[in-house]
Amino acid sequence: MIEFRVLPDEHPDLAFSPMLRAARLTINYAMEHGGIGLTATKAFKRDFVHWAVDHFDWPGKSAAEMFRYQRFVNEADFPPLELLHFLLIRLRFGHHFKGTFRVNHDGRVLAAHPGRLFDKLVPFFLLAMDHAAYSRSAKQAPGNWDTWLNVMNVEIENGISERQLYGTFYGEGADWDNDGWRQIGAFSGCVLKPLEWAGLITLQEAKSPAGRSAHMIFKTPLWRSALKLDTDDMVKLATRH
CATH class of the missing domain: 1.10.10 (Arc Repressor Mutant, subunit A)
Structure with a gap:
């Protein structure tokens, strides 16, 4: 049996989660800027993608590495952001509206409560997502x-x-x-x-x-x-x- 404990917002170990950190940064950016611009295909626009690469501090995806061989990075080039975008919509922390990604009430509340946001976001990401869909091999590992x-x-x-x-x-x-x-x-x-x-x-x-x-x-x-x-x-x- 797998059980996730709900941690208090001030728990120091929450800082170890790249997914939680990226979600809070994205939600706060959207709130501060009145939304995040979307392309015609509903992906985040490049200006935010570049900001995310600089600020997410993602393991194995540093800004230096991402921009080493390409000048511009799109959402699809940065898989953690593409996945996070999907999760924020799927969990109804935000929605698309008139060419932008907007944070809804639940997203605004949870951004201020990292313990609760982790509890809503990470177990779903880990246990409910089809991870083979975005992995390099595109093959599922046998097991559970x-x-x-x-x-x-x-x-x-x-x-x-x-x-x-x-x-x-x-x-x-x-x-x-x-x-x-x-x-x-x-x-x-x-x-x-x-x-x-x-x-x-x-x-x-x-x-x-x-x-x-x-x-x-x-x-x-x-x-x-x-x-x-x-x-x-x-x-x-x-x-x-």
Whole structure:
């Protein structure tokens, strides 16, 4: 069973969530500017996209990286913003009106209450979205969030490599440099990336024993404060040895 705790607005661990931070920035920008301009295809206009790239502080999507090879960035070039735009509309925190995105009453109220906004936004994003739809592999990873989160709760307590975690669920052998890269890519896109974007884990660059680039996975403090899982007692036992 997966349960999210409702955190108070002043809880410091909320700062670990890129999705929450981006939602508050977007809602506040829309309120301060009387809305956000939309293109003919109902995407955010480029001026706001550039502002978002500069201010979201998104993991792996820094402004320097985004503008390294292109002068202009559209909403579709910045997947976190495209996804957030969809979520704000889907959860009815805002709507499109006369060529702009406008924040509604619920959005205005929740922007001032980050604990409540996290509770409305992040569980829906994590548990209800089809993450394969925006992942690079476009393939769904076999499994479900109840299994993934409860097993990860124990396995990543002291840090684990991406390949080792994949092996825990699906067996050893697959790696980025063999035929298993597609399966690892699906797991990364549908499980690890959403957890990172929610702010529950962090992925840190490391080197494998063979010298190849690898990722180590760690919980953030937000994992421990926001999630209530069936395996919590097992984690307490595991950390004593």
